[in-house]
Amino acid sequence: MKFPVLTMPVSALAAALAICTFSSAASAQADNRSQLTMSAGMTDISTLDPHRATAVGDKGMVSEMFNGLVRFTPGSADPSTLEPDLAEKWEKSPDNKIWTFHLRKGVLFHGGYGELKAADVVYSIERAADPKRSSFAANFTSLDKVEALDDYTISITLKYPDAAFLGRVSNYHGGNIVSKAASEKLGDKFGQSPIGTGPFSFSDHATQQSVKLVANDEYFRGKPKLAGITYRMVPSDSARELAFTSGELDAAEGKSEQRWVDRAVKRGVKVDIFDPAEFRTLFINRNIKPLDNLKVRQAIAAAVNVDEIVRYAGKDVAAKGCSAVPNGYLGRNCDTGSYTYDVERAKSLLAEAGFPNGITIKSVVSSIATQQPIMEIVQAQLAKAGIKLDMEVVDHATYQSKSRHDESAIVFYGAARFPNADNWLTEFYDSAAAIGAPAAMSNFSHCSVADDDIRQARVEPDAQKQLALWKQAQIKIHDDVCGVPLFGLKQVWVRGDRVNYGYSLKGTLNLQPPVTELTTVTRGAQ
Structure with a gap:
């Protein structure tokens, strides 16, 4: 089958091409505003x-x-x-x-x-x-x-x-x-x-x-x-960091580490350190044995040296937590205090739980800089008490997925929420938010001990009674060792x-x- 050939005078074709070229150039130059990368x-x-x-x-x-x-x-x-x-x-x-x-x-x-x-x-x-x-x-x-x-x-x-x-x-x-x-x-x-x-x-x-x-x-x-x-x-x-230094990036997430911040400041880089701190917690998944045993959870809490972890993170970027609720949130209560670091007590608790030779547990760990190094410190600390932490290091998306499929015995998780105890307790410690529940959010511990207090506080119109209920919830969560609060880590960006x-x-x-x-x-x- 033959198709008809369309012809155009050379002068007309040149004019058309000129118009097309002009239109493309005009379009490209129509917006002379900068892009932010x-x-x-x-x-x-x-x-x-x-x-x-x-x-x-x-x-x-x-x-x-x-x-x-x-x-x-x-x-x-x-x-x-x-x-x-x-x-x-x-x-x-x-x-x-x-x-x-x-x-x-x-x-x-x-x-x-x-x-x-x-x-x-x-x-x-x-x-x-x-x-x-x-x-x-x-x-x-x-x-x-x-x-x-x-x-x-x-x-x-x-x-x-x-x-x-x-x-x-x-x-x-x-x-x-x-x-x-x-x-x-x-x-x-x-x-x-x-x-x-x-x-x-x-x-x-x-x-x-x-x-x-x-x-x-x-x-x-x-x-x-x-x-x-x-x-x-x-x-x-x-x-x-290389892309930012070479000018390929106008702004970038930095490392929330004191040494990194100090080095960047010395180079004359503009470093922004800002709130809210992402509150880091080691959530202990009682759905995975032997973590359903309170003494085992207590042993893990006693084996973690939070002060050492905070020193590693650094004074400008990290602040130690004192409760299940993050620092600075309305309703946080520190009356219970932090768990006491005591390796010998951790070993004794494991023996009382029926594990005199220690235990091995698995943790899925993100490879991002704000998680893997901290978990390597935790791994070394737990080892001193006879707790072998088998870390599966994966990319962050895989870590999120596996954690939300209950594949990790200890979930290291950092987050910032609206600064109110109700938001935090509801998402991380109410059993309705446990992984696998219909309204699942981030209760990696499958904690349920404080459900009544959390839910009563949510509907309590009297501010003082509400604070008292939140306090009671935090005490119960602490005593049941649903997790080990670590520290709040501020955001670090460079521009x-x-x-x-x-x-x-x-x-x-x-x-x-x-x-x-x-x-x-x-x-x-x-």
């Missing part, structure tokens, strides 16, 4: 669905793409700084059980999904509270109902007064608002094609290489000063001289510097 030290993303994103790197990207009804001011992790975000104002009933939020008008979702309406908020909060669709459902147990009073007004009724409620609907974890239309259309693929209202929108994901976000020029706070953000996947600390975040960085619950519409990168010499 950064690395959070991750291997790859797991999901960018804000109601599913639990990995540190994922949460950082989510924070650029989504908003809550209220937000932490950029650079702060202090709940007293919460301010309007998608809601321009709100009020609550005298009994603190009915909250009414008034939405900003004209806020647009990415990707042509239209204006944010009350229906999107209702859908998002109900989604965040649903354990089948959210990893943060346990944070919304106080929720009774969510209603759209009109297109821009939402009423949220609680079962009981919740002191941390505003934090639950902030730009953090389950508080992020998604597009109802996009979520329903994309289904399980929403985490790979997220649609939010933030200053940057999702553009591209190259597996184990990069994620690209582009400026949302319709952002309700104003057109971003950056053209976009490129997150590069550089899990190796040394490779990431080039040309990077201006647009705010003073003192803290961020998403654990990496927020990139806002005010962030700039001035191109030129590093």
Whole structure:
């Protein structure tokens, strides 16, 4: 079969090519804003669905793409700084059980999904509270109902007064608002094609290489000063440091180690050390024998020298914990004190438990710099008491997966949450949040001893009685040795001289510097 040949005069063809070339050049130069290139030290993303994103790197990207009804001011992790975000104002009933939020008008979702309406908020909060669709459902147990009073007004009724409620609907974890239309259309693929209202929108994901976000020029706070953000996947600390030093990265996760920080400062690098500290705990999995034996758990606690671990981490970046609840959280109580380091007592406890020759237990350990070296110290400490720790060192994603399939006898886990005892105790020590439970979150210990106190405190309207219940819960958790609290480890990032975040960085619950519409990168010499 012959096809007709289309001909064009040479002059016309040249003119067409010239137009095409001009159009391409104009398009390339249309946005002369700078790109910010950064690395959070991750291997790859797991999901960018804000109601599913639990990995540190994922949460950082989510924070650029989504908003809550209220937000932490950029650079702060202090709940007293919460301010309007998608809601321009709100009020609550005298009994603190009915909250009414008034939405900003004209806020647009990415990707042509239209204006944010009350229906999107209702859908998002109900989604965040649903354990089948959210990893943060346990944070919304106080929720009774969510209603759209009109297109821009939402009423949220609680079962009981919740002191941390505003934090639950902030730009953090389950508080992020998604597009109802996009979520329903994309289904399980929403985490790979997220649609939010933030200053940057999702553009591209190259597996184990990069994620690209582009400026949302319709952002309700104003057109971003950056053209976009490129997150590069550089899990190796040394490779990431080299990439930053050579100027390939504008900002990067550093090592939360004193020696590394001191060395970077001596080189004249801008080092940001900020809150919240990720609280490190050795969770003891009683589902794996012989850790169901209290004396064995007590032996592990006695064999761990927390002071030695904190000295290794360093004075500027680490602070020893004194309770199951992290330092600085409302409701933390240190009356029980830390476990006493005593190797001989650990050996005696093992013998009393029927293991005079010691025990061998397995721990799945992440290869990241903030975990493997600490666990190697723990391994050496336990060995002195006759406890052989068989460490399976894997990449961080595999560690997360195996830990959440109950494959680790000791789970070293670090996290930062909304700074309130209820959030922490609910997620890590309430049996409803145990691995394998319908509302599973991060109770790697399968601890249940303090369930009643945790749940009563959650609905207790009297602040002093609530504190007393939290104290009682912490004592029970300590006595039952659900885990060994270690220390809080602050966030460490480095940035080039040309990077201006647009705010003073003192803290961020998403654990990496927020990139806002005010962030700039001035191109030129590093």
